[in-house]
Amino acid sequence: MDTPRTTAPPDLAFVGSIAWLLNSSRDAEEVLSRLILDVQQYLNARAARIWLREPNGTLFWSIAAPPDPHRREIANLAEIPPAPDGVARLPLAHAGEQLGLLEVNFAVPRQAADPLLAVVADMLAPYLASLELSADLASEVAVRTREVEHHRRVTSLIIDSLPVGLYVIDRDYRIQIWNTKRETGTQGLLRNDVVGLPVFDVLTRQPAAQLKAEFDEVFSTGEMSQMEMEVTVEGEPRFYRISKIPMSLDGPEVTHVITIGEDVTEWHGVHRRIMQSEKLAAIGQLAAGIMHEINNPLATIGVCAAAIEGRLTEVAEPVGASLREYTEIIDKEVQRCTGIVDGLLEFSRPKGSAKERTEVAELIDETLFLLKHHRRFKKVLVRREYTSGLSVVANAEQLIQVFMALMLNAADAMEQSEMRGTLTVRTGFNFLRHDEVRIEFEDTGVGIPQGDLPKIFEPFYSTKAHGQGTGLGLSICYGIIEDHRGRLDVESQVGRGSTFRVILPAARDGQ
Template identity: 45%
Template sequence: MNLADSATRPGHSILAVDDDAKILKITEMILEKEGYSVNLAQTGQQALQVLQESKIDLILLDVMLPDADGYSLCKSIKAKEETRDIPVVLLTALDGIDNKVRGLDVGACDYLVKPFSQKELLARIRSHLRERDFANEIKTLYDIEKRRAHELLILNKLSTEFNKLLDLDELLNHAARIISTELNFYGCLIAVPDTENRGLQIKAYYHSQNRGGSDPRTLRANEGVLGWVSSNRKPIIVPDVDKETRFSPYFPDTKSEMAVPLVHQDRIVGGLTVESHLPRAYTTDDLNLLSTVAGNLALAVRNAELYSALKLNSESLKSMVEQRTQELQNQKRFMECIIDSLPIGIYVIDTNYSVVTWNKKRETGILGISRDCVIGRNIFSVFSKMGRERLKSEFDQVFSTGSPFETETVSWSSGEKRHYHLRKIPMSLQGNLITHVITLGEDISDRKRMEESLLTNEKLASIGKLSAGIAHEINNPLAAIAGCVEGLISRSSDAELVKVRAFEDFPQYLKIIDDEIGRCKGIIKNLLDFSRSKEILLQDISLNETLEQTLALLGHHQAFKQITVVKELDPACPPIVGNSGELRQVFLAMAINAMDAMNESGTLTIRTGKEIRHGQSYACVQFHDTGIGIPARNLNKIFDPFFTTKPVGKGTGLGLSICYGIVRSHNGFIKVKSEENKGSLFQIYVPAKPTRG
């Protein structure tokens, strides 16, 4: 709106107060010509009467009146709430600053001294009306904003109150009460669809006089204002229930009412109505406010319905959750038992290199670490003695490529040489993203020894076949040579040859050749014995007795007398089934090798006993010397035929090979531990005789 035009718009009403009737008449003519509505008064009493009966926008007030002066009347007008905002222009013949100041002090907005021009009067009127209209508009806007702020405050409070409650009955009763009290409604009624969806059931009401409650009544479709808004999905104002025949008010003293549907996501969840004991009590603004409240309440009703449905199924759901939780826990325990039962060490790390799984195998042994001590720790702090960079690069390779990583390593941490096979396997919990790495560590020391033993057996078997072939091939020419030598020896005693000076050394040469042929025959016999499977006589044998017999044979050996022999023969050493002659050969070779290693000075300890290995009972014989020992590089060769560390002429290299074959034919095995300059330990294991029962 243009405020410049508003000062002369139709409807502005001006009150002219003057005791002079002619002046009033002239003033009336001037103002009406400009389009103003004019009210006239000649006394102060008449002026107050007009103000009481009519809406006045501006007052032209003469200072001199018959029943009161203008100053007093102006002060009286400004003292009243309903007239204090009306602008007052004082008109007087009295000039002077004091009079003007007095007029402004009592509340006048302007002061005109008679005589004044018509133009000045109209200009001042227009100016003051513009100011009044502007002030009114500001006040109107302020009132609107104040109302909106108040409504928002109330809406926020109502929404908060609604959202506090999830029980439907409690929610609706509370809503009916706070809607009435907070919004100053005379009464409030809330209904929701009944369980069979035949109509609306009144769930809550509140009346400023009768307080609140619930009503078991069910409203049919279109019954009452609540039924109407629910069926038509539209809000409605009934300004006068006495003139509206379609609806019957719930409360008997109701004169007007308005109602809105409760709608959530295009679904009717109920209806809300408020009632007043005054006709035409509600405006469109009130309806808009109630519609907003209804939107919040509809959401709260829907939440309460969902909560109620959830509550009905909660016990079943709780039981299902508990059952599923128990199943998952059982499954988790089962998987943990599987992992803990595996004979290999397993641990799992995440992308932060933190340990998340550590199985029981990794808790056992000399190097075992308790699970509680490692879970959550950085793997590099757990394996602080290992090379961090190498270990990290292995993990990073698996994380980046998604491919397993395998390696074998040797460790002396337990005090003995152990072989381990390590595998790092990628694990994904989120699609193709590698989230964990599983490390499997298997002790393959026994397998390595078995492989080495198998290779040794295969090598010995191959050498045996080769030796047999060589022995047969050598035997034929050696037999011819032996025959020739025998003939030459028989002729060497011929008297004629003895006289020949050049032949005098021949008998000695022939004796050397014959001795060496015998030596060759012995080697060939040993080769054939090594390569040939022989039928052996088996009987129950006491290893202690066999050892005593062997030591008795050695008692006459000069070198044996120069060493210290310590016997630790266990009476509980179990009997075996075998050939005592062959075993004496083994024990004799072991003792002689020990004497040679000690250079005829040292201690030989011979022990017997019983050991359980891989679930089987064995009788065990140990030969422990304090000799020069065997270099580590030669340990895997000592059972090879013809391998020897003795000086030339002191051994053929077949002794230990033959011992190995004899023990193997008894289903046993030999283990060796040796260190240079510290001695050697030979351990012979032969299966114990099975016990009956």
């Protein structure tokens, strides 16, 4: 009959080898495979097995000696049948929690409570606990890493989705972030080509000293700064609002500066139209107050000039001829002043409210028919580019007045050119909004200088030669279109021509 094993130097050596193995840096599965093989061989057992729990606690799996052809898994240890004679099973528990099971099938039945097996189990249980803890920590690190990466990706997508150009520099003035809008902006520099470079080597439109001073002010004061700048893009002026925002990573010191460039060209246009409307309203009120007072003296001057001219037969020559010339000048200037006053009357008079659904192409064709035999239209080649089916709710007579004024202005601009001019009349939906109709009058005339564009809708402002216009035509057009809840814009390049664009709300079904 076998007797319980007593502690002897070979057993101590075996326990030492197990301890060395558990403290080695080998892979855990390799360590456990080697350990269970050593146990099986040292105890001369038929087989040995370690059941260990997955870190997530969903199942148990085993490592055996001799090795199993397939991995064995069970939901819990209770599924293991009761141990027959000759099989010793020791729970692998740590901190009151069972982490697995050590099972040895001896070749010769022996006492299950083998002291050596108990020592091995006591050494193995903390090792399994450390494996689970490491797996839990690795899983937690992986989760946190994924969360950080997700947040970083979301933040990057947010920055790239912003409709403004954004970049970030550090204390060394090196670019750290450069969003997609900057890549597709006026300079079109790719992120990989600029990140890490000094900002002064990338942004060269502004003097480096001035740009550095702006960054230094934000670094030192910790306050946001804003400015507006005008840039010419493909011959057209564009306006940008530049904001520099301080950012601190750790502590109160500013470590980075975020620069945001926002295209405010459209806002400038809206602001200009608002200012124009306010200016026109003020002038209209002024004109309404004084035009009748001016008309009366003009009428008196005209009557007196006619009376003098009727008495000139009583004056001997050559004095009579000189006086007749003077009265003609007086009459001509009275008529010119009367025309100005009539224009002011038209400008200040409330616009007609009778509006109805009207086909845009029909209005344009009617206007062109009226201008067909006009002397200023003799040298003009007209091209029609219509989109069919466009309707607006408008006062037809007023729109014809606007279209006629814009076409005559185009004819005057092309008359100054040496070549025969082409007027293209184009209709369609607004590029940005399909609930608006776009009507364009594009000429090949001399163009309007950029400095004059903001002023051309002001009353009495004219680019024509002295005596060729009162400067009220475009102001009246502007007021009419505004009364129709529309907009009147212009684009022009000197030497290439101008495009006047009328935007009106499209007629809805049932209007």
